[in-house]
Structures are given as C-alpha cells and as structure tokens.
Amino acid sequence: MPPKIQTEPEPGDQTPEAGSATDVAPLGRAGGKPGHELTADEDADVADWDRVAAEPEFKGLLASKRRFIVPATVFFVVYYFALPLLVGYAPGLMSRRVFGPLNLAYLFALSQFFMAWGVAALYVRAAGGWDETARRVIEKLVERRGEE
Amino acid sequence: MTTSLLMFLAFVAVTLGITYWAARRSTGTSAYFAAGRSIKGWQNGVAVAGDYMSAASFLGIAGIIAFQGYDGFMYSVGFLVAYLTVLLVVAEPLRNAGKYTMADVLAYRLKPRPVRAMASLSTLTVSTFYMIAQMVGAGALVSLLLKDSGVTYQSAVIGVGILMIVYVVFGGMLATTWVQIVKAILLMAGTILLSVLVMAHFGFSFAAFFDAVAHVTYTGADGRPVTQDFLQPGLRYRPPYGALDLLSLGMALVFGTAGLPHILVRFYTVPDAKTARASVVWAMAIIGVFYILTTFLGFGAATIVGRDAIARNGGTNMSAPLLAQALGGDVFFGFVAAIAFATILAVVAGLTISASTSFAHDFWTNVIHRGVERAPGEEVRVARVTAFVVGGVSIVIAIVLGPAANVAFLVALAFAVAASANLPVIVLSLFWRRFNTRGAVAGLGTGLLASIVLILLSPSIMSVDPPAVTGAARHLIQADPVFPLENPGILSIPLGFLGAFLGALTGREPSAEAKYTELTVRANTGLGAEKATPH
Numbered sequence: 001m002p003p004k005i006q007t008e009p010e011p012g013d014q015t016p017e018a019g020s021a022t023d024v025a026p027l028g029r030a031g032g033k034p035g036h037e038l039t040a041d042e043d044a045d046v047a048d049w050d051r052v053a054a055e056p057e058f059k060g061l062l063a064s065k066r067r068f069i070v071p072a073t074v075f076f077v078v079y080y081f082a083l084p085l086l087v088g089y090a091p092g093l094m095s096r097r098v099f100g101p102l103n104l105a106y107l108f109a110l111s112q113f114f115m116a117w118g119v120a121a122l123y124v125r126a127a128g129g130w131d132e133t134a135r136r137v138i139e140k141l142v143e144r145r146g147e148e
Numbered sequence: 149m150t151t152s153l154l155m156f157l158a159f160v161a162v163t164l165g166i167t168y169w170a171a172r173r174s175t176g177t178s179a180y181f182a183a184g185r186s187i188k189g190w191q192n193g194v195a196v197a198g199d200y201m202s203a204a205s206f207l208g209i210a211g212i213i214a215f216q217g218y219d220g221f222m223y224s225v226g227f228l229v230a231y232l233t234v235l236l237v238v239a240e241p242l243r244n245a246g247k248y249t250m251a252d253v254l255a256y257r258l259k260p261r262p263v264r265a266m267a268s269l270s271t272l273t274v275s276t277f278y279m280i281a282q283m284v285g286a287g288a289l290v291s292l293l294l295k296d297s298g299v300t301y302q303s304a305v306i307g308v309g310i311l312m313i314v315y316v317v318f319g320g321m322l323a324t325t326w327v328q329i330v331k332a333i334l335l336m337a338g339t340i341l342l343s344v345l346v347m348a349h350f351g352f353s354f355a356a357f358f359d360a361v362a363h364v365t366y367t368g369a370d371g372r373p374v375t376q377d378f379l380q381p382g383l384r385y386r387p388p389y390g391a392l393d394l395l396s397l398g399m400a401l402v403f404g405t406a407g408l409p410h411i412l413v414r415f416y417t418v419p420d421a422k423t424a425r426a427s428v429v430w431a432m433a434i435i436g437v438f439y440i441l442t443t444f445l446g447f448g449a450a451t452i453v454g455r456d457a458i459a460r461n462g463g464t465n466m467s468a469p470l471l472a473q474a475l476g477g478d479v480f481f482g483f484v485a486a487i488a489f490a491t492i493l494a495v496v497a498g499l500t501i502s503a504s505t506s507f508a509h510d511f512w513t514n515v516i517h518r519g520v521e522r523a524p525g526e527e528v529r530v531a532r533v534t535a536f537v538v539g540g541v542s543i544v545i546a547i548v549l550g551p552a553a554n555v556a557f558l559v560a561l562a563f564a565v566a567a568s569a570n571l572p573v574i575v576l577s578l579f580w581r582r583f584n585t586r587g588a589v590a591g592l593g594t595g596l597l598a599s600i601v602l603i604l605l606s607p608s609i610m611s612v613d614p615p616a617v618t619g620a621a622r623h624l625i626q627a628d629p630v631f632p633l634e635n636p637g638i639l640s641i642p643l644g645f646l647g648a649f650l651g652a653l654t655g656r657e658p659s660a661e662a663k664y665t666e667l668t669v670r671a672n673t674g675l676g677a678e679k680a681t682p683h
Contacts, residue, residue: 134673
C-alpha cells in the first residue's frame with residue numbers, strides 16, 4: 001500500500017514551513033509533497049500502467065525503439081571490438097602502411113570516432129520520432145482521464 | 149613557475165565565486181543533488197565532458213602515447229565509443245525512472261534496502277579508484293611544477309582536497325556543474341592550442357608530423373638508442389597476453405562508462421530525457437574532438453620532447469605539460485599546468501558529489517532509515533558530512549600512495565569495476581522482466597568482488613621486482629601474478645553478468661515482475677518523471 005500523503009501538518013507539529021515549494025522533503029515535517037516530487041510508491045496511481053502498456057501506440061513505440069537500438073548496438077560493438085581483435089591478433093596486417101607513414105591500425109582507430117558520431121546522429125534522428133509518439137501516448141492518457 | 153601559480157589561483161578564485169553564487173541559489177534537496185533539474189542540454193553536455201576528461205585523459209593518455217605510441221591511442225578510442233553505450237542504452241531510461249542516484253533505477257522494482265546498500269558500496273568503490281588516479285596526477289604535477297618552491301606533494305594534495313570539499317559542501321551540484329563547464333572549456337582551449345603549436349613545429353605538414361612519429365628515437369632498456377615506429381601497435385600490449393589485455397581494456401572502457409556513478413548522476417540534472425540525449429550528443433562532440441587531438445599531444449610529446457627527457461622530468465604523466473614547456477615556454481607551461489590542475493579539481497569535485505549523494509540518499513536515508521527523512525534537510529546534511537569524510541580519506545590515500553603509476557591505467561581499473569558491478573545490474577533491471585533483488589545483489593557482489601580480486605592478482609599489484617627497484621615503485625606483492633592481464637574486464641564483466649543472471653534464477657519475486665510494466669512505461673514515455681524546478 002502506498003503511504004497516504006498528508007496535506008495537513010500533524011497536530012502538534014510545530015516545525016515551521018520554509019524553503020521552496022518544490023523541495024523534495026518539505027521543510028515542515030508533515031507537509032504534502034508536490035506531485036513531481038513523489039517517489040514511485042507514493043505516485044503509484046499516476047497512471048494505469050498496464051493499460052498504457054497495452055496501447056497499440058505504446059507497443060509500436062517499443063518495437064520501433066527495439067528495431068533501431070538492437071541492430072545499432074550490435075553494429076557498434078562489432079565494429080569497435082574488431083579493432084582490438086585485429087590489432088592484437090593480426091598485427092602484421094594492421095601495421096601495413098596505407099597512406100604515407102599512416103598504417104591500417106591508426107586509420108581504423110581514427111574511423112571509430114566517425115563511426116561513433118555517425119551512429120549518434122542516426123540515433124538522434126530516430127529518437128525525434130519516438131518523442132512524438134511518447135507525447136501522443138501521454139496526451140491520450142490525460143484526455144481519457146478527463147472523460148472518466 | 150610563478151605564472152602557473154597565478155593562473156591556478158585565478159581559476160580557484162573564479163570557481164570559488166561560482167560556489168558562492170550557487171550556495172546562495174540552491175535551496176532544498178533537489179537543488180543540492182540535482183541542480184534543480186534545470187541544467188540545459190548543452191550545459192550538461194559540456195559538464196559531462198568535463199567530468200569525463202579527467203587527469204587520466206589529459207595527463208595519462210598523452211603519457212601512454214608518448215611512451216608506447218599507438219597502443220595508448222586505444223584508450224582514446226575506447227573512451228569515446230563508450231558513449232554509444234550511454235546514449236543507446238542507459239541515459240534516457242535512467243533520466244525517466246530515477247531521481248538522484250544510479251540506485252534509484254535499480255531500487256525501482258526491487259527491494260530497496262539490499263539493492264541500495266550494494267549499489268552504494270559499489271559507487272563508493274568506483275569513485276575511490278577514480279579519485280586515487282586524480283590525486284596521483286595532482287601530486288605528480290605539483291612535484292614538477294613547484295619543485296623548487298618548497299610546496300611538497302603532501303601539501304598540494306591537501307590543498308586540492310580542501311578545495312574540492314568546499315565546492316561540494318557549499319555549492320552542491322549546481323556549483324559542481326559550473327566548475328565542470330569552466331574547466332571543460334579551458335581544457336579544450338588548451339588542447340587545441342597545444343595541437344596547433346605541435347603542427348606549427350612541423351610546419352603544418354601532416355606528412356612531416358607522421359613521418360617523425362614513424363621514427364621516434366629513445367634510449368632502450370640496454371642503454372643504446374632505439375628507433376621505433378610509434379604508429380605501430382604492440383609497444384605496450386605484447387605477446388603472450390597483450391592481445392587479450394587489449395580486448396579486456398576495450399571491454400572495461402566501452403561497458404564501464406555507462407556504469408560510472410559520477411557520469412550517470414549528471415543525467416538527473418536536466419529537465420527530461422530529450423535533454424539528457426542532447427547532453428550526451430554535446431558531450432560526444434567535445435570528447436571526440438579532444439581524444440582525436442590526443443594524437444598531437446601524445447605523439448607530439450614523443451617526437452618533440454622525447455621519452456628520455458620526459459622520464460627524467462616527472463615521468464609519463466607529465467608528457468603534456470612538458471610538451472607545452474618545449475613549445476611555448478614557461479608562460480604556456482603555466483597555462484597548461486593550471487588547466488591540468490583545474491581538470492583534477494573539477495573531476496574530484498564531481499566524484500565527491502556522486503559518492504556523497506549515494507551515501508546520503510541510498511545508504512543513510514533509504515537503507516538505515518528505511519526511506520524516511522527524520523528531520524528536514526537531513527539528507528543534504530549527511531551528504532555534506534560524507535563529502536568531508538570522502539575528501540579526507542582520499543587525501544590520506546593519495547599521500548600514502550605517492551606519485552607512481554600512469555593515471556590513465558589507474559582510471560581503467562575504475563572503469564573495470566563499474567563495468568563488472570554496475571552495468572550488468574542496470575541493464576538487466578531495465579530490460580529483463582524476470583530480474584529480481586537476489587539477482588541485483590548477486591550481480592553487484594560478484595562484479596565488485598571479481599574485479600577487485602583480479603586487480604589484486606594482476607601484474608600491477610603482483611610482480612617480482614629486481615632488487616634495484618625500491619620505494620613506491622615496488623609491487624605490493626612480490627610473487628608471480630596469478631592473473632596475467634593488467635585489466636580484469638574480460639573476465640570480471642562476464643562474471644558480473646553471470647552472477648546477476650544466476651542470482652535472479654534462484655528465486656521469483658512477483659512484486660518485481662509486476663512493476664516491470666510500470667518501469668517500462670515510465671522509462672519510455674517519461675510519465676511521472678520529476679520536472680525542472682525554478683531556483
């Protein structure tokens with residue numbers, strides 16, 4: 001059971017109310033917390049989680065995230081670990097000079113930076129769409145609450 | 149010498165000003181621990197970069213590259229690619245589902261007391277490892293910088309320690325954030341300037357620069373000059389275990405960053421997940437440029453100053469400052485040394501605040517007092533006391549250790565602990581419905597234990613020194629190492645995952661499984677997450 005949130009000071013509590021209205025722990029000992037400061041337990045009824053989770057739109061959001069994040073993670077892990085593996089186990093190949101004194105090992109290492117920036121850029125582009133969906137899911141919830 | 153001292157004092161004055169300003173502005177717990185969640189995306193990005201580019205990056209990597217060439221650059225690569233793990237896997241869910249510490253997400257659907265206790269222990273461990281590295285860097289820098297002015301290693305470490313306590317105790321997260329921002333900008337400016345000077349030395353010809361890097365001459369172990377291609381891999385990581393060690397280092401770096409408590413807490417200072425994402429991107433841009441430039445710092449030091457001269461004047465950690473001295477004289481040396489100081493100071497402040505937040509929020513309030521703050525403002529007060537204690541302990545450890553090992557290497561050990569203990573539990577609690585309290589405690593426990601035991605059994609602690617080696621340079625245990633690798637990641641990270649997985653399988657926890665849906669909805673939509681507060 002989430003603890004009941006008191007809005008009135010307990011009788012006999014003489015602690016003065018002070019500080020900012022948004023403090024996590026209200027400075028008066030028994031005062032209520034503002035909504036955004038509630039912990040998970042106290043805030044349990046903020047939404048019907050199962051109902052949100054069952055929304056097709058929310059399921060779509062999760063699927064779309066998975067479709068991007070899983071392959072992107074696999075890609076960057078493989079691309080990154082190819083570097084220490086090749087450098088460690090094929091030093092002959094990696095010391096081959098490609099461009100003046102620059103060898104394969106250095107160029108491959110340098111390419112990692114651009115790989116990381118590239119994946120990050122793609123992620124940000126994809127995430128823009130997810131923000132939109134998440135906003136719609138929340139809006140729907142708020143609307144429905146108004147009707148009920 | 150006096151120039152560098154003046155520059156350092158100027159930085160201290162500015163940061164103390166910031167602390168005073170922040171102390172007047174921050175009221176309340178959210179303000180103290182999370183800067184009121186009002187930090188903007190770019191600001192937090194610069195602060196993340198500032199938190200991350202520690203003495204290990206500026207002093208340590210430059211040193212490893214200057215001494216062992218290409219193999220040192222592997223640190224630079226790993227440190228940046230690691231941010232993809234942060235960006236893709238942890239940053240946004242963490243911001244949406246947590247409040248102040250890494251443990252908030254873990255405790256979300258698990259039993260809070262055991263989980264928070266373990267998470268707090270691992271946060272303190274990782275922070276201490278990280279802090280040792282910073283303090284060693286500070287000590288080495290001071291003994292070089294002020295070698296004939298009577299300021300000793302000890303007094304310098306005490307000075308740095310006291311300053312960091314002041315920032316954290318009085319300024320909280322807001323002051324710490326702004327100190328990071330100022331420092332990150334200074335560090336980037338110094339690094340870019342230094343790189344330009346290196347290129348100017350070679351007549352702005354990349355061909356000439358890399359040609360020099362391919363022919364670096366230094367005195368070999370037998371006393372005769374050796375000429376070596378520094379772009380060639382294998383100068384540090386040699387057979388038979390070099391390849392495995394390189395892999396192990398890579399794993400520690402790439403999976404460790406997403407488990408570093410002082411980086412994770414930064415995502416609580418922004419208003420929402422979108423801003424958290426923006427701040428990772430800002431950080432990646434800054435950090436990436438910085439680590440590419442370590443090419444010029446490290447190879448520049450190798451070619452312009454030379455291994456022999458660096459070894460005579462303070463050792464590997466002093467490569468970047470010595471390069472500045474060779475290129476820009478004493479004024480520039482002072483500027484770069486002041487930046488290095490600022491770097492250490494700022495990172496130590498960031499570490500202290502994350503360690504003290506974790507102790508106050510996770511251990512004191514939630515474990516000992518079962519989530520009840522008994523008196524108004526108690527949590528903040530406990531955090532302030534913890535900052536004092538953590539500061540004092542790290543001053544003592546740093547003085548006892550003295551300036552010895554390469555700081556980038558020391559930090560890599562902190563990454564290994566974070567990757568083995570924290571990351572498995574964070575990932576499984578976010579993405580595995582079946583995960584439970586036993587799994588979290590077992591995962592944190594095995595990861596922590598495995599990484600620390602393997603470090604103790606590794607060649608960095610266990611090794612037989614020739615009798616000529618004396619004092620701090622001697623290995624702690626004079627015996628052949630049991631574990632052959634410098635970095636434990638390759639074994640301890642799988643062990644951490646295995647511990648978490650098997651621990652979870654030993655029992656079912658219906659309440660944890662029931663709350664998984666709620667966590668997923670919160671993590672993906674930001675529903676119910678704490679918003680920014682004006683301050």
